Amino acid sequence: MSDVLVVSEHRRGELRDVSFELLTAGRELADALGGDLHVGVVAGDVERFADDLNRPGVDRIHAVANGEEFDHTVYTAAVEALVDRIDPAAVLTPNSVNGLDYAPAVAERLDLPLVADVLGFEYDADDGLTVTREMYGSKVETAVAVEGDRFCLTLRGGEFVPAEGVGDAEIEPVEIEAPESGARVKGFEEVGGGDVDIADADVLVSVGRGIGEEENLELVEELADALGATLSSSRPIVDNGWLPKNRQVGQSGKVVTPDVYIAVGISGAVQHVAGMKGSDTIVAINTDPNAPIFDIADYGIVGDLFDVVPELVAEFE
Amino acid sequence: MKVLVTVKEVGEADDDFEIEGTDIASSDLEYDLNEWDDYAIEAAVQLAEAGIAEEVVAVTIGPERAEETIRMALAKGADRAVRVWDDAFEGTFADVSSKVDVFEAVVDEEEPELVLSGVQAADTAFGATGVALAERIGFDHAAVVNDLDLDADAGVANVHRELEGGIEELTEVDLPAVLTVQTGLNEPRYASLRGIRQAQRKEIAATDLADLGLTPADVESTLTLTEMYEPESDSDAELIEGDAGEAAGRLAEVLREKGVGA
Ligand SMILES: Cc1cc2nc3c(=O)[nH]c(=O)nc-3n(C[C@H](O)[C@H](O)[C@H](O)COP(=O)(O)OP(=O)(O)OC[C@H]3O[C@@H](n4cnc5c(N)ncnc54)[C@H](O)[C@@H]3O)c2cc1C
Numbered sequence: 001m002s003d004v005l006v007v008s009e010h011r012r013g014e015l016r017d018v019s020f021e022l023l024t025a026g027r028e029l030a031d032a033l034g035g036d037l038h039v040g041v042v043a044g045d046v047e048r049f050a051d052d053l054n055r056p057g058v059d060r061i062h063a064v065a066n067g068e069e070f071d072h073t074v075y076t077a078a079v080e081a082l083v084d085r086i087d088p089a090a091v092l093t094p095n096s097v098n099g100l101d102y103a104p105a106v107a108e109r110l111d112l113p114l115v116a117d118v119l120g121f122e123y124d125a126d127d128g129l130t131v132t133r134e135m136y137g138s139k140v141e142t143a144v145a146v147e148g149d150r151f152c153l154t155l156r157g158g159e160f161v162p163a164e165g166v167g168d169a170e171i172e173p174v175e176i177e178a179p180e181s182g183a184r185v186k187g188f189e190e191v192g193g194g195d196v197d198i199a200d201a202d203v204l205v206s207v208g209r210g211i212g213e214e215e216n217l218e219l220v221e222e223l224a225d226a227l228g229a230t231l232s233s234s235r236p237i238v239d240n241g242w243l244p245k246n247r248q249v250g251q252s253g254k255v256v257t258p259d260v261y262i263a264v265g266i267s268g269a270v271q272h273v274a275g276m277k278g279s280d281t282i283v284a285i286n287t288d289p290n291a292p293i294f295d296i297a298d299y300g301i302v303g304d305l306f307d308v309v310p311e312l313v314a315e316f317e
Numbered sequence: 318m319k320v321l322v323t324v325k326e327v328g329e330a331d332d333d334f335e336i337e338g339t340d341i342a343s344s345d346l347e348y349d350l351n352e353w354d355d356y357a358i359e360a361a362v363q364l365a366e367a368g369i370a371e372e373v374v375a376v377t378i379g380p381e382r383a384e385e386t387i388r389m390a391l392a393k394g395a396d397r398a399v400r401v402w403d404d405a406f407e408g409t410f411a412d413v414s415s416k417v418d419v420f421e422a423v424v425d426e427e428e429p430e431l432v433l434s435g436v437q438a439a440d441t442a443f444g445a446t447g448v449a450l451a452e453r454i455g456f457d458h459a460a461v462v463n464d465l466d467l468d469a470d471a472g473v474a475n476v477h478r479e480l481e482g483g484i485e486e487l488t489e490v491d492l493p494a495v496l497t498v499q500t501g502l503n504e505p506r507y508a509s510l511r512g513i514r515q516a517q518r519k520e521i522a523a524t525d526l527a528d529l530g531l532t533p534a535d536v537e538s539t540l541t542l543t544e545m546y547e548p549e550s551d552s553d554a555e556l557i558e559g560d561a562g563e564a565a566g567r568l569a570e571v572l573r574e575k576g577v578g579a
């Protein structure tokens with residue numbers, strides 16, 4: 001009971017990056033616990049996925065070939081069956097949208113303490129497990145002690161280096177009987193086509209909730225015009241219907257990597273940062289000196305956008 | 318059908334804040350209705366207005382202060398509310414399973430056919446409560462729902478689950494169900510003056526663990542917050558000083574160097 005079970009994630013025929021990050025995290029935790037690293041891969045082309053997941057540090061891969069795509073009923077049943085076989089101390093899943101759809105059910109069913117959106121962990125036999133995670137919109141970090149010797153963690157993407165190379169894990173097919181699902185996937189839809197592709201832009205002026213009112217958007221439009229930039233935004237601007245979905249940067253929007261990204265009145269929530277952290281130069285204008293966006297910015301102005309933006313427009317006119 | 322909506326009061330840190338022990342000083346927190354729950358309330362009220370829901374009940378686990386927030390849900394159209402609190406929660410970091418203990422007891426009492434909760438609480442951000450509750454009470458579920466079409470006759474909810482990268486999963490969920498609501502699902506209304514007045518007369522049932530047939534041992538948390546600190550910034554950002562004009566001038570210089578606006 002010192003092993004670790006990592007549950008990988010794939011979508012429409014591709015393993016997602018976070019799966020390889022989980023291998024690294026899983027290996028670290030297994031070393032701390034003194035156990036083996038097991039990887040579960042569920043649904044789809046599990047043989048191909050298993051080959052790809054066979055990276056250094058992985059001891060055993062369990063391939064559960066039920067269904068094609070993610071289905072939480074199948075995933076929950078599969079993890080339950082694997083936990084039954086392996087008797088691991090830890091179950092690790094991605095803190096992804098699909099992770100949110102089954103990990104809490106797994107923890108509940110198996111009566112495991114759950115810690116979500118984990119950034120890092122420490123384990124020692126005396127003190128048990130302590131994890132780090134954020135609170136209050138990433139303004140603070142916390143240490144959380146977890147009681148007991150079994151637990152389920154969902155890991156934030158992008159925090160661990162993906163495992164590389166070819167390993168020598170044993171790959172084993174596993175048959176499970178999953179109950180009929182009360183949630184049936186009917187298909188997928190891609191959203192956010194439209195007039196511009198913000199991913200093509202060299203310079204983005206990106207606006208967030210700090211803009212306050214729809215009328216004020218004019219201000220950032222002027223800035224984008226003056227700079228020859230394209231206008232993008234954080235999620236609330238799109239949720240409010242002020243800009244179309246194809247302008248949204250972030251986890252559930254577009255991933256952009258422009259030369260220059262100017263964040264105006266954006267706090268820098270993790271789901272936003274996921275979509276723009278690869279930009280060459282990041283500029284942030286925000287009244288709050290503690291806004292997490294400043295942690296990833298190259299240039300920052302702590303100030304009121306209603307003062308700064310008009311001055312900046314004037315500079316370029 | 319009856320719709321139960323879980324509603325959390327969340328704290329948002331002021332621009333300047335102090336950490337006292339393992340939390341932000343309450344004087345440096347602004348308390349508000351969790352953004353995601355605002356969309357859940359709106360979805361429930363719209364179901365009531367469409368004649369699909371007969372009653373919308375809001376439930377919160379929170380101290381007396383949270384009445385203000387739950388009152389907001391009532392002002393927006395929820396019919397009544399249940400507020401659960403107990404000394405046993407004081408000063409603890411409740412884990413998902415203890416909250417689910419409470420919600421399970423409320424579900425047993427209320428017998429809703431649909432439970433709406435938010436994708437996540439803005440302050441603690443577990444993103445787990447709704448799905449864990451579904452597992453406990455034997456409802457099916459869908460997480461991160463940004464489109465909802467309820468077919469009460471067929472006994473299903475047709476939803477879109479918003480995945481990463483602008484892809485939505487179209488899913489049919491059998492009722493009874495728990496859905497976790499993503500922002501953008503609808504346009505949450507502002508409470509009208511009339512709504513606020515009416516909310517004063519609506520019931521908020523103050524409930525403790527004993528009322529729900531639970532004991533403090535049932536809700537003992539497996540998690541302890543042992544430290545809170547401001548994250549170390551490894552940023553080497555140049556913070557541009559000066560008044561707005563000076564700052565804009567320096568930024569313009571930087572941008573021109575990068576070839577912007579040329
Ligand atoms: C599953 C999931 C997926 C998500 N996907 C995305 C996504 O793809 N993209 C995304 O952006 N978000 C996404 N989010 C939402 C995300 O968690 C945040 O809620 C959102 O990014 C916040 O947007 P914001 O920074 O504009 O608003 P806020 O966090 O409210 O920040 C506004 C900022 O403006 C500043 N401000 C206020 N007034 C002024 C002023 N006058 N001048 C200058 N600054 C000012 C404030 O200090 C604050 O920092 C997702 C959330 C979830 C749960």
Ligand SMILES: Nc1ncnc2c1ncn2[C@@H]1O[C@H](COP(=O)(O)O)[C@@H](O)[C@H]1O
Nearest residue numbers: 323324378434435437438443444445446
């Ligand atoms: N103390 C609480 N009171 C009421 N609802 C809650 C509470 N904690 C969590 N929830 C609900 O569960 C959702 C997800 O919260 P969490 O899993 O804590 O991120 C929130 O949007 C709320 O709807």
